[in-house]
Amino acid sequence: MSRLDIRTIEKSFGDVRVLKGVDLTVESGEFFTLLGPSGCGKTTLLRIIAGFQRQDAGEIVVDGDRIDARPAHKRDIGMVFQDYAVFPHLTVAENIAFGLRARRMGDADVRARVDEGLRMVRLEGLGQRLPSELSGGQQQRVGLARAMAIRPKLLLMDEPLSNLDAKLRVDLREDIRDIQKRLGITTIYVTHDQEEALAISDRICVMDRGVVEQVGTPFEVYRAPRRRFAAAFVGTMNFVAADSDGGRVRIGPLTLPVAAPARDGFQLAIRPENVVVGAPTDGDARGAIRLEGAVRKITFLGREAHYTLSTPVGEIVAQVADPTRELLDVEGRTIAIALPYDKVVLFTAEGDATPFGAAT
Amino acid sequence: MKGAGGALSRAFGGGTARRGFDPWILVLVGAWAIVALLLIWPLWSVLMASFRDNDTGALSLTNYIDVFTLRSYRRAIGNTLLAGLGGMAGALVLGVTLALVTTRFRIRGRVLIQILAVVALVSPPFIGAYAWIVLFGANGVVRQGLASVGIDIPTIYGATGVILVFAFKFFPHVFLITSGALGAVNRSVEEAAEGLGLSPLRRLFKVTFPLILPSITAAALLTFVLSIADFGTPRLIGRDFNVLATEAFMLFGTEMGGNPGMASALSMVLIGLSMALVLLQRRVTRRDVYAGNLMRKPFVREATGWRGVALHVVAYAIVLVGALPAITAVIFSFRRTSGPVFQPGVSLQSYERVISTVSTPVWNTLVYSSASVFAIVVAGTLIGYLVSRRPQPATAALDGMLMVPYVVPGIVMGIAIITRFNGPPLELTGTGLVIVMAVFIRRLPYSARSAAAALKQLSPSLEEAAISLGYSPARAFLRVTVPLIGPGILAGALMSLVTAMNELSSSLVLYVGSTVTMPVRIYLAVLDGEYGLASALSSILLVLTVAAVAGAFLLSGRKQSSLL
Numbered sequence: 027m028s029r030l031d032i033r034t035i036e037k038s039f040g041d042v043r044v045l046k047g048v049d050l051t052v053e054s055g056e057f058f059t060l061l062g063p064s065g066c067g068k069t070t071l072l073r074i075i076a077g078f079q080r081q082d083a084g085e086i087v088v089d090g091d092r093i094d095a096r097p098a099h100k101r102d103i104g105m106v107f108q109d110y111a112v113f114p115h116l117t118v119a120e121n122i123a124f125g126l127r128a129r130r131m132g133d134a135d136v137r138a139r140v141d142e143g144l145r146m147v148r149l150e151g152l153g154q155r156l157p158s159e160l161s162g163g164q165q166q167r168v169g170l171a172r173a174m175a176i177r178p179k180l181l182l183m184d185e186p187l188s189n190l191d192a193k194l195r196v197d198l199r200e201d202i203r204d205i206q207k208r209l210g211i212t213t214i215y216v217t218h219d220q221e222e223a224l225a226i227s228d229r230i231c232v233m234d235r236g237v238v239e240q241v242g243t244p245f246e247v248y249r250a251p252r253r254r255f256a257a258a259f260v261g262t263m264n265f266v267a268a269d270s271d272g273g274r275v276r277i278g279p280l281t282l283p284v285a286a287p288a289r290d291g292f293q294l295a296i297r298p299e300n301v302v303v304g305a306p307t308d309g310d311a312r313g314a315i316r317l318e319g320a321v322r323k324i325t326f327l328g329r330e331a332h333y334t335l336s337t338p339v340g341e342i343v344a345q346v347a348d349p350t351r352e353l354l355d356v357e358g359r360t361i362a363i364a365l366p367y368d369k370v371v372l373f374t375a376e377g378d379a380t381p382f383g384a385a386t
Numbered sequence: 387m388k389g390a391g392g393a394l395s396r397a398f399g400g401g402t403a404r405r406g407f408d409p410w411i412l413v414l415v416g417a418w419a420i421v422a423l424l425l426i427w428p429l430w431s432v433l434m435a436s437f438r439d440n441d442t443g444a445l446s447l448t449n450y451i452d453v454f455t456l457r458s459y460r461r462a463i464g465n466t467l468l469a470g471l472g473g474m475a476g477a478l479v480l481g482v483t484l485a486l487v488t489t490r491f492r493i494r495g496r497v498l499i500q501i502l503a504v505v506a507l508v509s510p511p512f513i514g515a516y517a518w519i520v521l522f523g524a525n526g527v528v529r530q531g532l533a534s535v536g537i538d539i540p541t542i543y544g545a546t547g548v549i550l551v552f553a554f555k556f557f558p559h560v561f562l563i564t565s566g567a568l569g570a571v572n573r574s575v576e577e578a579a580e581g582l583g584l585s586p587l588r589r590l591f592k593v594t595f596p597l598i599l600p601s602i603t604a605a606a607l608l609t610f611v612l613s614i615a616d617f618g619t620p621r622l623i624g625r626d627f628n629v630l631a632t633e634a635f636m637l638f639g640t641e642m643g644g645n646p647g648m649a650s651a652l653s654m655v656l657i658g659l660s661m662a663l664v665l666l667q668r669r670v671t672r673r674d675v676y677a678g679n680l681m682r683k684p685f686v687r688e689a690t691g692w693r694g695v696a697l698h699v700v701a702y703a704i705v706l707v708g709a710l711p712a713i714t715a716v717i718f719s720f721r722r723t724s725g726p727v728f729q730p731g732v733s734l735q736s737y738e739r740v741i742s743t744v745s746t747p748v749w750n751t752l753v754y755s756s757a758s759v760f761a762i763v764v765a766g767t768l769i770g771y772l773v774s775r776r777p778q779p780a781t782a783a784l785d786g787m788l789m790v791p792y793v794v795p796g797i798v799m800g801i802a803i804i805t806r807f808n809g810p811p812l813e814l815t816g817t818g819l820v821i822v823m824a825v826f827i828r829r830l831p832y833s834a835r836s837a838a839a840a841l842k843q844l845s846p847s848l849e850e851a852a853i854s855l856g857y858s859p860a861r862a863f864l865r866v867t868v869p870l871i872g873p874g875i876l877a878g879a880l881m882s883l884v885t886a887m888n889e890l891s892s893s894l895v896l897y898v899g900s901t902v903t904m905p906v907r908i909y910l911a912v913l914d915g916e917y918g919l920a921s922a923l924s925s926i927l928l929v930l931t932v933a934a935v936a937g938a939f940l941l942s943g944r945k946q947s948s949l950l
Contacts, residue, residue: 101854107847111851113851169851
C-alpha cells in the first residue's frame with residue numbers, strides 16, 4: 027500500500043516536449059489510469075516511474091521517499107508489459123519465481139508464493155508449461171502473476187490488454203480489477219481505450235500532448251468533463267459551434283436565452299444518449315434546445331440505434347435505447363429533437379467547461 | 387578483443403548503481419578501440435603506402451598511374467572483373483536453377499541435395515582448384531581417361547577454369563539465399579499472374595524474379611566479392627591468368643624486389659571494385675521491400691515422367707559437381723603414393739605422413755581458429771547488442787565501419803596487418819597472434835550482424851521485465867538475453883570456426899615457418915605437387931569443417947540460410 031506523488035515531471039526527446047510539467051497524486055491502493063491518444067506521453071510517464079527512462083526535471087516520490095535517483099531494479103515496482111515479456115526459456119512457475127529469486131527468498135516460500143500466484147490468475151496446473159504452450163491471454167496472466175509475486179509497492183501496466191482479442195480482453199480486465207482490489211497494490215494503468223479506462227479505474231487521468239487535461243472518477247470524466255479534450259476523447263460527444271448575440275448564446279439560426287461567455291469561439295456539447303429523439307409533447311420549452319433534423323442515416327445495433335441528423339446547427343448524432351420498429355423507418359424524413367439544457371456543456375475557446383443554464 | 391573483454395568485466399563489476407550511467411558505454415569504447423587498432427589503422431597504413439613511391443619514398447601517384455597504364459596491371463584489372471562477373475554469373479545460373487527446381491518441384495532426396503550443397507560451400511576454398519587439377523589438369527584423371535578413348539578436351543587451366551571453379555564453388559550461397567526467398571513468395575501473387583494470362587515462363591521473369599530481386603542481388607554481390615577476393619583458385623589453375631589478388635600477393639611476397647607501394651595500390655583498387663558493386667547493389671534494391679501479411683506457401687508440383695527425370699538430373703548434377711572436389715580429395719587421400727606420384731592401391735601413408743611430420747599445421751589451425759572464434763563471439767555479441775539496443779550515432783557509425791571487412795579481400799587484410807605490425811610501435815610479425823587478429827577482424831562483422839539480428843527478434847521488454855523484478859541490467863542481460871540468444875550465438879560461433887579454420891589468403895601473407903596453418907600447408911603442398919599430403923590434410927580439414935557445420939545445424943534447428 028503506497029502513495030505515489032509525481033511532481034512537475036518534464037521530459038523532452040530532442041526538440042519535442044513529451045511531458046510538460048506533470049503533477050499527479052495517486053492514493054494508496056488506488057487503481058489509477060493514464061488515458062490518452064498515442065503520443066500523449068502516458069507511456070513515457072510510466073517508464074519514468076519504472077526507471078527505464080529519466081525525467082529532465084521533477085520528482086517521483088513513493089511514501090515520502092524520492093525514488094527517481096534509484097536505478098530501475100532497486101525501485102520495487104512491478105511491471106506488466108504490452109507484449110507480455112514472459113521469459114520464453116522458463117516455465118510458468120519459473121517465470122513467477124523469477125523476481126523472488128532475486129530477493130533470495132527460501133525455496134519453500136517461493137513455492138508457496140508461486141502456487142498462490144497461479145491460483146490468483148487461474149492458471150493452476152500449468153506451472154510446468156512453457157510460455158509457447160500458452161495462449162496470449164494466459165501469457166499475460168503469467169506476466170501479471172510474476173509482477174504481483176514480488177508484492178511491489180507499485181504495479182505499472184502498459185496497455186496490457188491491447189494485444190488480446192475482445193472477449194479475452196473483457197475477461198482479463200475483470201480479473202485484473204479483482205486481484206488488484208484483493209491485494210490492494212497501488213496500480214498505474216496505461217491505455218488508449220476509453221471504455222477499458224472507464225470500466226477498470228478508480229480514477230482516470232486524461233492526457234494530451236504531455237499535459238494532464240483532467241483527473242477524476244470515471245463518472246466525473248464522462249458525465250462532467252472539465253476539458254473539451256476529455257469530453258471528446260472519452261465516449262462520443264456532439265459539438266455545436268456557437269457565438270455570442272448580444273450577450274446570448276447563438277447557434278445557427280437560434281438565439282438561446284442563455285448568457286454567453288465573454289470570448290467568442292465557444293462550443294456547446296451533448297452526448298448522443300442525451301439527445302431526445304421524436305417530438306416531445308410535454309416539458310418546458312425553455313428547458314431544452316428544440317431542433318428539426320433530417321435523418322441521413324440510421325445504424326441499428328440491437329440494444330440501441332444511432333441516428334445521424336442534419337440540423338440547422340450542424341450534424342448531430344443521437345442515440346436511442348431500445349428503438350421501436352416505427353423509429354427505424356424514418357430514414358430520409360425530418361424529425362424533431364431536443365437537447366435538454368441540463369445535459370448540455372459549454373466549452374470556452376480555451377477548452378474549459380463552464381456552467382450552462384437559462385439566463386435570469 | 388582484449389578491449390571488449392576488459393570493458394565487459396568493468397561493465398559487470400559495477401557502475402549500474404551509479405545514476406544515469408550506462409555500462410554499455412564501456413563496450414562501445416572497447417569496440418571502437420578494436421576497430422581503430424585492427425581495421426582503421428592497418429588499412430590507413432596501406433592507403434598511405436599506396437601513395438608512396440617505392441624508390442624515393444615520396445608521396446606520389448606513381449603507383450596508381452602504373453596500375454592504370456602498365457599492361458600487365460591493366461590485364462589484371464580486366465581479368466579480375468572477368469573472373470568476378472563470370473564467377474557471379476555462373477553461380478547465379480547454377481544457384482537459382484537449383485533453388486527453383488528444389489522449391490517448386492517434389493525432388494527426391496532434397497536433404498541429400500542440401501547436404502551436398504553445404505559440403506560444396508564449406509569445402510576448404512582451394513581444395514576446389516586442386517581437385518579440378520587432379521581431374522582435368524595436364525595429367526588429370528578424367529582427361530587421361532577420355533584421351534585413352536580418343537576424346538581430347540582442353541585442360542582446366544586459364545580463365546575458363548577459374549570461372550568454372552568459382553561458379554561451382556560459390557553457387558551454394560546463391561542457392562541457400564534464393565531458396566529462402568522463393569519459399570516466401572506468396573502463391574496467390576503467382577496465381578494471379580497466370581490468371582491474367584502470363585505463361586509460366588513469362589510469369590517467372592515478370593513476377594517471381596522481380597519479387598525475389600533483393601535476394602538475387604544480395605547473392606550476386608556476395609559471389610562477386612568472393613570471386614574477386616579469391617586468391618588460391620587463380621593462383622593454382624589460372625596459370626598466366628593474373629588477377630589483382632595474385633598480383634598484390636606476388637608484389638608483396640617477393641622478399642627481394644618486392645614492391646609494397648604497388649601491392650598497396652592494387653589492394654586499394656581491389657577494395658574499390660568491391661565497394662562499387664556494393665553501392666550498385668544498394669541502388670538496385672533500395673525500393674524493393676515487399677511485405678505481405680497474407681501468406682500462402684508456394685505450390686510444390688510433382689516431378690513425373692521425362693520432365694521429372696530431367697529435373698532430377700539437373701539438380702543432382704549441379705550439387706555433385708559442386709561437391710566433387712571434396713569427394714575427390716577424400717578418395718585421393720587414401721591412395722598409395724610414391725613421392726608425388728600416385729600408385730595403384732589403397733594406403734594410409736598420406737595420413738601417416740601428416741601425423742609423423744606435418745602435425746604442426748593441424749594444431750596451429752585448431753589453436754588459432756578456437757582463439758579467434760572465442761574472441762569473435764564475445765566481441766560480436768556485445769557489439770551486436772550495442773547496435774540493436776543502443777541506437778545512437780556512435781553505434782550506427784560502428785555498424786557502418788563493420789561493413790568494411792566485407793569488401794576487404796583476405797590478401798589485402800593480411801597485407802594491411804603486416805604493414806602495420808611489422809615494426810614499432812607494435813611488432814607482432816611472425817607470431818600466431820597476427821594470424822588470429824586477421825581472422826578476428828575479418829569475421830567479426832558476421833558475428834556482430836547475426837547477434838544483432840537475433841536480438842532484433844527479442845523484445846526489449848524482456849530485459850526490462852527482469853530489471854523491474856530486481857535484476858541489475860548486467861544480470862538481466864546474463865539471465866534473460868544470453869540464454870535466449872545463446873543457441874543462435876553458438877551456431878554462429880561454429881560457422882565462424884568453419885571460416886576461421888579454412889582461412890587461407892590472410893594467413894598466407896602472415897605465416898612464418900612455425901605458425902603455418904592447414905590451409906597454408908595444403909596450398910604449399912599443392913604447389914610442390916605433393917597431392918597425397920594435400921589430400922590427407924584437406925580431408926582432415928573437411929571432417930573438422932563438416933563436424934562444425936553439423937553442430938551448427940543441430941543447434942539452429944536446420945535454418946541453414948540464417949547461418950550462411
